[in-house]
Amino acid sequence: MSSNGDKMLSALGYMHMIETDESIVWILYGHEYKYEIDFMLKKKEVAYRVVERETDTIIDISGMSIKELQAINQKVKELGW
Secondary structure (H helix, E strand, O other): OOOHHHHHHHHOOOEEEEEOOOEEEEEEEOOOEEEEEEEEOOOOEEEEEEEEOOOOOEEEEEEEEHHHHHHHHHHHHHHOO
16 A cells, blocks of 8 residues: 555656665656655665666765755745645
């Protein structure tokens, strides 16, 4: 059964593609790029990557801790977004 988070990611166009003991990666395919959200299970961190589709080259990568993600979620709620 899908979680609410899974449903939200699917609604945004992300497809659950890879699941291992170490991570769960959701991928959104664009025209030139693919966008990956990597939930790194052992590290308890989230990474966001932009990858060129043709060459599979990582164009940009950023990550955040759970505490950073929680702070961002709280601020979004406070802004009424």
